[in-house]
Amino acid sequence: MQPDKALDIAVLVSLGRHPLTGRPRRADHDARGVELALGVESQYANAQLELVHAGACNTESETALRSYPGMAGLPSMTLLEQEEGADVIPVLGDYLAQREPQLVLTGCRAERGEGSGLLPYALAERLGWPVVNNLAVIERIENGVATVLQALPRGQRKRLQVRLPALMSVDSAAPAPRQSAFGPARRAQFDSQALASEPDAELAQWSLSAARKRPKRLKIVKAASARERFKAAAAKAEGGSGQVLDGVSADQGADAILKLLNEEGVLR
Amino acid sequence: MSELKRRNPRLEWIARNRLHPEHASVLATLGQGQASEWQGPNGLRRKNPHAIGFMGPNGIKRIDRSGAQQGSARQAGGAAQVQESRRAVVIESPAFYIAVVPDMTGGRLSSHDKDLLGLARQLADAKEDVPGAVLAILPAEHREQQLGDAGIDRVIILPEAPAGQFGPDHQLPLLESVERTFGPRHWLVPDSALGGGDLGRRLAMRLQERPATGVWRIEPDDSAPLGWGCTARGAADSLDIQRPLPRVVLALAECAEPVDQSRHAAEALTLEGTPSAFATRINDQGAVAVDPASIALAEAEFILSGGNGVKDWEGFHQAAKALGATEGASRVAVDDGFMARDRQVGASGTWVTARVYLAVGISGAIQHLQGIQSCDKVIAINMDAGCDMIKRADLAVIGDSTQILAALVAKVQQQGGARDAA
Numbered sequence: 266m267q268p269d270k271a272l273d274i275a276v277l278v279s280l281g282r283h284p285l286t287g288r289p290r291r292a293d294h295d296a297r298g299v300e301l302a303l304g305v306e307s308q309y310a311n312a313q314l315e316l317v318h319a320g321a322c323n324t325e326s327e328t329a330l331r332s333y334p335g336m337a338g339l340p341s342m343t344l345l346e347q348e349e350g351a352d353v354i355p356v357l358g359d360y361l362a363q364r365e366p367q368l369v370l371t372g373c374r375a376e377r378g379e380g381s382g383l384l385p386y387a388l389a390e391r392l393g394w395p396v397v398n399n400l401a402v403i404e405r406i407e408n409g410v411a412t413v414l415q416a417l418p419r420g421q422r423k424r425l426q427v428r429l430p431a432l433m434s435v436d437s438a439a440p441a442p443r444q445s446a447f448g449p450a451r452r453a454q455f456d457s458q459a460l461a462s463e464p465d466a467e468l469a470q471w472s473l474s475a476a477r478k479r480p481k482r483l484k485i486v487k488a489a490s491a492r493e494r495f496k497a498a499a500a501k502a503e504g505g506s507g508q509v510l511d512g513v514s515a516d517q518g519a520d521a522i523l524k525l526l527n528e529e530g531v532l533r
Numbered sequence: 534m535s536e537l538k539r540r541n542p543r544l545e546w547i548a549r550n551r552l553h554p555e556h557a558s559v560l561a562t563l564g565q566g567q568a569s570e571w572q573g574p575n576g577l578r579r580k581n582p583h584a585i586g587f588m589g590p591n592g593i594k595r596i597d598r599s600g601a602q603q604g605s606a607r608q609a610g611g612a613a614q615v616q617e618s619r620r621a622v623v624i625e626s627p628a629f630y631i632a633v634v635p636d637m638t639g640g641r642l643s644s645h646d647k648d649l650l651g652l653a654r655q656l657a658d659a660k661e662d663v664p665g666a667v668l669a670i671l672p673a674e675h676r677e678q679q680l681g682d683a684g685i686d687r688v689i690i691l692p693e694a695p696a697g698q699f700g701p702d703h704q705l706p707l708l709e710s711v712e713r714t715f716g717p718r719h720w721l722v723p724d725s726a727l728g729g730g731d732l733g734r735r736l737a738m739r740l741q742e743r744p745a746t747g748v749w750r751i752e753p754d755d756s757a758p759l760g761w762g763c764t765a766r767g768a769a770d771s772l773d774i775q776r777p778l779p780r781v782v783l784a785l786a787e788c789a790e791p792v793d794q795s796r797h798a799a800e801a802l803t804l805e806g807t808p809s810a811f812a813t814r815i816n817d818q819g820a821v822a823v824d825p826a827s828i829a830l831a832e833a834e835f836i837l838s839g840g841n842g843v844k845d846w847e848g849f850h851q852a853a854k855a856l857g858a859t860e861g862a863s864r865v866a867v868d869d870g871f872m873a874r875d876r877q878v879g880a881s882g883t884w885v886t887a888r889v890y891l892a893v894g895i896s897g898a899i900q901h902l903q904g905i906q907s908c909d910k911v912i913a914i915n916m917d918a919g920c921d922m923i924k925r926a927d928l929a930v931i932g933d934s935t936q937i938l939a940a941l942v943a944k945v946q947q948q949g950g951a952r953d954a955a
């Protein structure tokens with residue numbers, strides 16, 4: 266049913282960090298990206314999946330990185346070797362420009378480093394591709410157009426049609442990732458390419474420290490007298506300004522409620 | 534007669550000074566009745582408790598010893614005075630602009646937006662001799678009344694997006710033309726999931742700036758290029774990054790105190806030369822109907838919540854369906870088995886963040902009210918006009934829940950039918 270043109274999907278995967286122990290693990294958003302890509306791969310015969318990691322690979326991070334091909338049962342994943350503290354955007358940009366995949370999936374925000382969530386946007390600007398954030402579902406890909414659902418806050422979804430090639434970033438609204446299988450993970454090969462790294466000079470100048478607890482905002486009461494201060498401290502939550510409709514018929518009451526609901530725009 | 538109150542500070546001073554020889558007569562002319570305290574003939578202090586105090590809410594006389602009140606009837610209107618106490622600020626010729634692009638969820642400034650405007654004011658007001666102006670860029674469909682109170686000096690209203698255009702594709706060229714026209718010193722965008730986080734990153738890339746994301750504090754720093762340093766969250770909230778403040782800033786909620794002392798002009802500006810539409814590769818097909826029952830209670834935007842006062846649960850579920858609301862319940866409704874445990878709202882249930890909360894037959898026990906603290910608009914349907922939920926509600930309808938819900942469902946279906954026919 267599909268034309269024979271190959272549907273190449275690249276998933277950019279990074280090294281995660283366990284929120285409690287700080288140990289390396291697969292990054293949650295990236296793993297969800299792999300899961301979405303696997304869904305597309307099983308749906309279309311011409312789909313081809315490639316996993317790409319840019320960065321350092323050492324004994325510590327290797328197990329974590331291997332869990333991505335372990336999810337997919339892929340024989341290999343691409344590793345663009347970079348030094349610690351390098352800016353990966355130029356390398357990834359060049360690599361993607363040369364490979365020309367149809368669809369690139371990334372996580373919304375990295376779990377290490379600056380974690381600014383800028384990578385998809387920076388790559389898209391560099392490649393001149395459209396970027397869709399908070400991808401939840403890939404419905405179909407036909408004639409070079411992907412129909413996807415974007416996750417909005419409050420559990421809402423929006424349907425978008427995106428002309429490929431495109432970048433899409435995945436966050437926790439996407440389906441939960443499957444487990445990584447140990448055997449395939451162990452057997453997976455790295456296709457390594459050692460590339461010149463561009464150090465991120467700005468990041469190197471900033472001072473990084475473990476996150477401190479943010480101070481809790483105090484409720485500041487601006488009151489002139491003790492009585493006002495006491496009232497503010499002892500006050501119960503009360504709207505005060507609310508409108509009360511007493512002794513109206515059910516119809517009139519429903520009218521008033523409907524008017525407010527329409528004003529707030531919650532009815533669809 | 535005019536409503537304007539004329540004050541005579543000298544008389545007020547005499548009224549406060551009970552040793553002044555004219556004290557009694559001045560109190561009388563000020564209409565505050567007799568003096569409450571005076572020196573008796575043999576040098577003793579005499580007090581007249583009937584002349585002081587005010588009537589409390591329950592009709593009982595209360596005496597305030599803090600000294601705030603002297604005569605019997607200091608006129609009410611304190612609330613009005615608090616409103617007026619904001620200092621009016623007009624910035625005629627700003628030295629620079631701080632551009633803010635708030636989220637405006639539901640058409641109003643969210644608390645995150647207000648914090649961000651507070652941050653913008655810090656940046657704008659840092660040096661008194663070079664005043665900056667806060668320029669807010671709002672969507673066409675905004676409904677906020679008090680822009681000036683939030684600290685906005687200038688407003689630009691963006692035109693509405695044509696149907697089918699992806700939101701950021703529409704906004705970005707407009708923001709770029711703001712950049713060209715006004716050249717703001719900083720761009721502030723909320724780092725939120727409500728659109729700000731996405732738009733801010735796109736804007737930064739378009740302006741070729743490296744933004745600071747997750748900023749939660751700024752402080753003056755003379756060694757930084759723009760005179761400010763900031764602290765930002767990084768690496769999934771596990772790092773604090775200290776860095777100079779760049780031009781484009783995505784800030785977290787509670788990054789600064791909202792403006793509460795001044796009232797700004799919120800003068801409207803027009804954006805000239807709206808850029809021509811350009812070909813876009815993303816086509817927006819609009820919102821997808823989501824089953825409201827599948828949305829987590831904590832996330833739901835519109836909740837229909839039922840309590841002990843709901844007599845007809847069939848009708849309640851029907852109403853939730855017709856309104857497209859997520860269902861919630863009070864503890865009593867859950868304990869009685871009418872609703873599932875995961876639908877309970879309140880201290881021992883879920884803390885909800887709905888924009889509209891419709892409480893049917895819920896009395897408003899404190900444990901329940903705690904759970905709806907962050908709801909924007911609360912509507913109550915209840916038989917009892919004196920219950921606490923009515924006090925919390927923005928709109929309360931007193932009456933039988935079954936009838937009112939039935940009437941509401943009929944009206945909503947009628948409205949929906951009319952829209953489908955049109």
Ligand SMILES: Cc1cc2nc3c(=O)[nH]c(=O)nc-3n(C[C@H](O)[C@H](O)[C@H](O)COP(=O)(O)OP(=O)(O)OC[C@H]3O[C@@H](n4cnc5c(N)ncnc54)[C@H](O)[C@@H]3O)c2cc1C
Pocket residue numbers: 839840841842843844862863864865866877878879880881882883893894895896897898899900901904914915916917920932933934935
């Ligand atoms: C430790 C603790 C934790 C708790 N945690 C929670 C919690 O998390 N969430 C929670 O909800 N509660 C909680 N509670 C219980 C709470 O104190 C109240 O008992 C409960 O919220 C009351 O529920 P209700 O308003 O539905 O019932 P009621 O208090 O019985 O109120 C029913 C209301 O319906 C009205 N009514 C009656 N008939 C009609 C009618 N036909 N039409 C319209 N209105 C009608 C009545 O006027 C009344 O106002 C907790 C209590 C404790 C002790």
